[in-house]
Amino acid sequence: FLLPCHECDLVSAVSPGKDGQWLQCPRCQHPLMRPAQNDQLTPALAFTALLLLTLSLLFPYLGFEKNGIERAMTVTDAAYELAIYHHPALAVIVIATIIVIPALYLLSVCWIHMSLASPGPLPGSLFLARWLPRMQPWMMADVFAIAALVSLVKIIAMAHIQLLSAFWTFSGFALILLITVTRMNTIGLWQRLLGDLQQPAQAQAGDTAQRQGLIGCQWCGQLQPLGQSHRCHHCHSFLHERHPFNLQRVWALLVTAILCCFPAHLFP
Ligand SMILES: [Zn+2]
Ligand SMILES: [Zn+2]
Structure with missing residues (x-):
């Protein structure tokens, strides 16, 4: 074709x-x-990434100790601290780009693949397929993970830092999200959803x-x-x-x- x-x-x-x-x-x-393929790995990856994201939100990300005072931070604390220090817009952007949009993207990937596997298309699957590539540039979980590492290097001299469980689950989430994104291709997906292209x-x-x-x-x-x-x-x-x-x-x-x-x- x-x-x-x-x-x-x-x-x-x-x-x-x-x-x-x-x-x-x-x-x-x-x-x-x-080319369109019977792909079961992509939804499996998307589901794994969603699971790792959920775990990252439940457990602490970083622990630090200075002058005998200990504190643990979660992923959402990064945005919460920004909101306290008078940057509510930045806090919303952080939450949207590292949690909300990636979660919506992964849920959409799972829903569309469920739709492809079921006898008839599930409601909303075409709408979600249209939105998938538009969400991609706004997902920045990997940027957040790398930025966290860079800032760690800077503060490691000032305080005792501990990487806690959510650090590892969030890094895994960011990596698997990247792999899921590289496996998605819109033209192949549309062919599976709507059938072959017509030729003028x-x-x-x-x-x-x-x-x-x-x-x-x-x-x-x-x-x-x-x-x-x-x-x-x-x-x-x-x-x-x-x-x-x-x-x-x-x-x-x-x-x-x-x-x-x-x-x-x-x-x-
Ligand atoms: Zn060309
Ligand atoms: Zn089109």
Whole structure:
């Protein structure tokens, strides 16, 4: 079947390869999709990560002792301390990115796989499949785990630090969450949910979709006539052509990031 590349728009003919093997765009090598497979490992990983997250919330994360005073901190204390010190917005962001959004993501993965395994689709599974890739950039459990390690190095000279049980379960949760995310591929998932893609009559491999008067859906890979609808007729996600002033925006953001990088590293 024909699949457009989201990065360079080249339409290429792909044939399902071996299970678990990524198919790449022949021009820019962007990974296009992984063929649909009867995947039982992904929901098992998602369930394990959920279990480890639950354990991390029940037990203490870090213990420290200074001048004879001992204290244990939980994962949620990190946000609680921020809220006390007048940063409620930061506290909400921390809780959302390390607990709430990852938990919703993992629950969605379990629900969608239960739906795939049951005779008919379960309610809400298509809605959740649309939201899965949008949740991905907001999950930062791994960032939190690494940031905690970096801050430990700084305070280890000032107090006696102990890594408690939730430290290990949270690190395991962050790692298994990462593995679950890398195993998800939206185009393969949509094929399992909605069946094979339809091929427009004028579509050909070897040229860009735009030059053929077509547009490819970035989520499910469906090719469809350009400018006919704002939503994909296969998965009902929003379609978009090239973003206006794309290169100018990237340059502006890049220069701003470089400017911010210096004070961020030089000042306390
Ligand atoms: Zn490409
Ligand atoms: Zn679509």
